[in-house]
Amino acid sequence: MPHPRPLALLTALAVCSLASCGEMESPVARATDAGVLLMGNTAEPRGLDPHIVSGVLENNIIRALFEGLVVEHPSQDGVALPGVAENWYAVDPENPTEWVFELREDAVWSDGHPLTAEDFLFAFQRILTPELASEYSFMLYYIIGAEAFHKGETSDFSTVKATAPDPHTLKVQLRAPIPFLPEITKHYTWFPVPKHAILAHGKANDRFNPWTKPENIVSNGAFTLKSWRINDHIEVEKNPRYWDVDHVKLNGIRFLPILNANTEDRMFYNDQLHITYTIAPDLIQYSKEKFPDETRSELYLGTYFIRCNVERTPLDDLKVRKALSMAVDQQSIIDYVTMGNQAPARGIVPPFSGYESPGDVEFDPEGAKALLAEAGYPGGEGLPKIKYLTTDRESAKRLAEALQAMWKQTLGIDISIQQMEWTSYLNTMMDKDYDLASGGWIGDYMDPLTFLDMWIEDGGNNRTNWSNAEFEALLSQAEKTPDAEARLRLLEQAEKLFLDERAILPIYWYTRNYLVHRDVKGWEPLLLDNHPYKFLELSRD
Numbered sequence: 001m002p003h004p005r006p007l008a009l010l011t012a013l014a015v016c017s018l019a020s021c022g023e024m025e026s027p028v029a030r031a032t033d034a035g036v037l038l039m040g041n042t043a044e045p046r047g048l049d050p051h052i053v054s055g056v057l058e059n060n061i062i063r064a065l066f067e068g069l070v071v072e073h074p075s076q077d078g079v080a081l082p083g084v085a086e087n088w089y090a091v092d093p094e095n096p097t098e099w100v101f102e103l104r105e106d107a108v109w110s111d112g113h114p115l116t117a118e119d120f121l122f123a124f125q126r127i128l129t130p131e132l133a134s135e136y137s138f139m140l141y142y143i144i145g146a147e148a149f150h151k152g153e154t155s156d157f158s159t160v161k162a163t164a165p166d167p168h169t170l171k172v173q174l175r176a177p178i179p180f181l182p183e184i185t186k187h188y189t190w191f192p193v194p195k196h197a198i199l200a201h202g203k204a205n206d207r208f209n210p211w212t213k214p215e216n217i218v219s220n221g222a223f224t225l226k227s228w229r230i231n232d233h234i235e236v237e238k239n240p241r242y243w244d245v246d247h248v249k250l251n252g253i254r255f256l257p258i259l260n261a262n263t264e265d266r267m268f269y270n271d272q273l274h275i276t277y278t279i280a281p282d283l284i285q286y287s288k289e290k291f292p293d294e295t296r297s298e299l300y301l302g303t304y305f306i307r308c309n310v311e312r313t314p315l316d317d318l319k320v321r322k323a324l325s326m327a328v329d330q331q332s333i334i335d336y337v338t339m340g341n342q343a344p345a346r347g348i349v350p351p352f353s354g355y356e357s358p359g360d361v362e363f364d365p366e367g368a369k370a371l372l373a374e375a376g377y378p379g380g381e382g383l384p385k386i387k388y389l390t391t392d393r394e395s396a397k398r399l400a401e402a403l404q405a406m407w408k409q410t411l412g413i414d415i416s417i418q419q420m421e422w423t424s425y426l427n428t429m430m431d432k433d434y435d436l437a438s439g440g441w442i443g444d445y446m447d448p449l450t451f452l453d454m455w456i457e458d459g460g461n462n463r464t465n466w467s468n469a470e471f472e473a474l475l476s477q478a479e480k481t482p483d484a485e486a487r488l489r490l491l492e493q494a495e496k497l498f499l500d501e502r503a504i505l506p507i508y509w510y511t512r513n514y515l516v517h518r519d520v521k522g523w524e525p526l527l528l529d530n531h532p533y534k535f536l537e538l539s540r541d
Contacts, residue, residue: 026271032519032538035251036235040264040277042393043422044231044257048212050188051127054135054461055426056442056529057277059188061255064236064533065219068191069101069120069170070182074535075524078446080182081532084115084192084220085170088182095482096177101185103168106243109194110224117164119192122204125157127189131205135430135460138453139189139444144175151458176479183445186530194218222248222534231257249537261395265515268294274517274538281339281395284513293518300512301527302442303345303451306388306403306505311465312435314384318501319375324436325361325505326368327410328403333507337402338395340513345506347495348441349451355488358496361506365410372411380412389428390438392419400438429463437463439504443528448491449478455498466503 031038045058050066053059069088073079086104090096107115124143127134128150141147144161148154161173174181184190194211195204197218202209210216214228222244223236237252239245256273258264261280265287267273279287279295287295306324314320330344347357369379377383388403390396400417407413415436420428429437441461443450453459453475457467471494478490499506516523521537 028271028274028517028519029540031254031274032540035249035538037250037253037520037533037536037538038272038274039253039255040258040267040273040275041234041255042257042277043259043391045234046423046426048217048225049207049209050191050193051123051132051134051136052207055422057257057422059530061234061236062188062191063221063530064223064253065217065221065225066188066191066193067221067242068188069103069185071534072186072526072528072530072532074522074532075526077527078180078183080186090179090181096179096181097174099172099174099181101170101172103170104243105168107220108241108243109197109218109220110239110241111194111197111218112241113194113196113218114167115192115194115220116167117170118167119195120170121162121164122195122198123191123193124160124162126193126198126204128157128160129205132207133460134189136189138456138459138461139184139187141453142174142176142178142181142184144173177482180445180447183447187444192220194220223250223253226252233257244534248534250533253533259393261393268515268517271517273515274520275523276515278395279340279513279515281337281398284339287515291515294515296512296514296516296525297341298512298525299527300442300510300529301350301446302440302510303348303350304342304438304440304507304510305345305348306507307429307434307437307439307464308503308505309432309434309436309465310503311432314375314377314386315435317375319371320377320383321502321505323368323372323375323411324407325502326364326371327407328505328507329363329365329406330361330507331363332406333399333402337399338508341511342508343511345509347499348504348506349448349491349495350443350509352448354485355448356492358492358499360496360499368410372413377413380414383413386413386415386435387418388415388436388438389418389420389425389434391425392421396438430460432463432465436505440510442510446527448488448495449475452491452494452498455503464503466501468497468501471497 041057046053050062067083069083069085070080071083084107085101087102091098109115127137130152137150145159149160163171198211201211214225217225222242224239226235226237228234234255238248261278264276265280265283268276308315308321334342346359346361390400404415407415454461474490474494478487481487518541519538522535
């Protein structure tokens with residue numbers, strides 16, 4: 001049977017390419033001197049194609065390789081800085097439905113090929129092409145005609161109101177006013193992709209086009225792909241053709257797919273990592289005591305939840321779904337399993353200024369028992385078997401076992417746990433070949449809508465088989481409502497309807513617990529955790 005690799009070997013694999021293992025200085029010290037940031041990144045990414053992936057760990061790498069119209073501010077949430085676009089504006093600020101982005105003339109791809117507005121139009125058409133089956137295509141539905149094109153109602157891309165009057169001007173017309181559109185364009189689904197490179201290696205709508213392989217990839221960000229060794233590392237290096245290369249202080253970043261959080265944390269303690277992806281729950285207190293200046297516990301705009309496949313028996317019964325939800329003691333999970341100062345999720349949307357969650361999710365064991373009995377399964381008797389799908393991280397297993405125990409104790413039911421590595425887990429969810437599945441969502445931009453619009457019918461990230469016409473009508477009405485307060489009230493109604501049907505079981509609102517080495521300069525708290533690497537610097541204290 002397979003045997004886990006020992007910690008010593010994992011450590012050696014992470015650092016030996018930077019310097020000889022026999023040298024006296026720590027791996028972090030050598031990497032700092034070399035200007036190479038060492039980052040834990042939890043697992044092997046599903047890929048690097050911005051139109052195919054959908055996870056946080058892939059986003060961490062893609063943001064180094066590619067750049068959109070605007071970029072994140074290094075320390076201020078919701079502030080956009082120039083990226084490929086050096087200027088942007090709404091034609092009518094009072095009715096921001098038409099936007100103009102003026103692209104910089106010195107923007108080029110990493111192979112020297114000019115980057116123009118045509119690359120953005122090609123990217124928009126590619127992600128919206130139905131055959132590509134991108135899970136994130138809905139992120140462009142704000143553009144007039146985008147949804148109809150993606151759903152195959154027309155094959156004429158000219159009906160999608162994104163145009164390029166000249167090589168350095170991009171115009172988009174929106175189906176409703178969106179004053180925060182620049183914030184949305186920070187997401188990688190809005191990034192350009194290299195038309196010339198993709199077509200050189202196959203068809204644009206081929207999900208398996210090899211254009212992102214190390215020997216083929218062309219990008220436009222502050223870094224380019226240097227090496228990719230499966231289950232070992234992905235390393236990027238400074239892009240000499242990047243328009244702002246003179247202000248990029250890092251020489252490179254090495255992303256390490258360290259699955260075990262305890263291993264990752266111990267690597268940090270031993271000066272082998274600059275930044276961890278997380279802190280193992282049982283090491284959070286230790287980290288605070290031993291590494292108080294390097295331990296971070298920050299607000300993180302996200303929700304951890306469980307998806308229900310609502311077409312699978314017995315989860316096609318709302319009473320069963322609600323019983324499962326009400327049997328979860330969220331606070332106990334936070335206190336004894338995650339231990340990261342999270343908050344019980346009362347809904348799918350985490351706290352936003354001016355927005356009130358319906359607060360319909362709560363621990364009610366007696367109510368859960370009664371609902372299960374009403375569904376025809378008193379004490380769990382006769383309930384069809386249910387499997388709970390999750391990833392193969394140790395922390396995921398601990399949480400799954402806690403849920404398993406709660407459902408057994410409160411409802412008398414036995415739910416089996418099915419663990420899979422990251423890519424297999426994602427593919428299984430995409431295929432909707434599950435009963436219950438662990439899930440989480442980090443906001444793509446600073447607005448409650450980012451937690452609601454993913455649940456539209458056939459949405460690539462929905463994956464529950466749930467849809468509701470009234471829910472989508474409320475989202476549409478909110479989209480067309482110019483008054484900000486009235487818009488939020490409509491979104492609250494939509495969330496209440498969604499929660500009433502309990503297609504997901506909210507567990508907790510995230511916090512971000514991780515470790516940052518003192519050599520890392522310019523890493524500030526951000527609610528979406530999308531730190532722009534171009535502003536970071538490494539130096540010894």
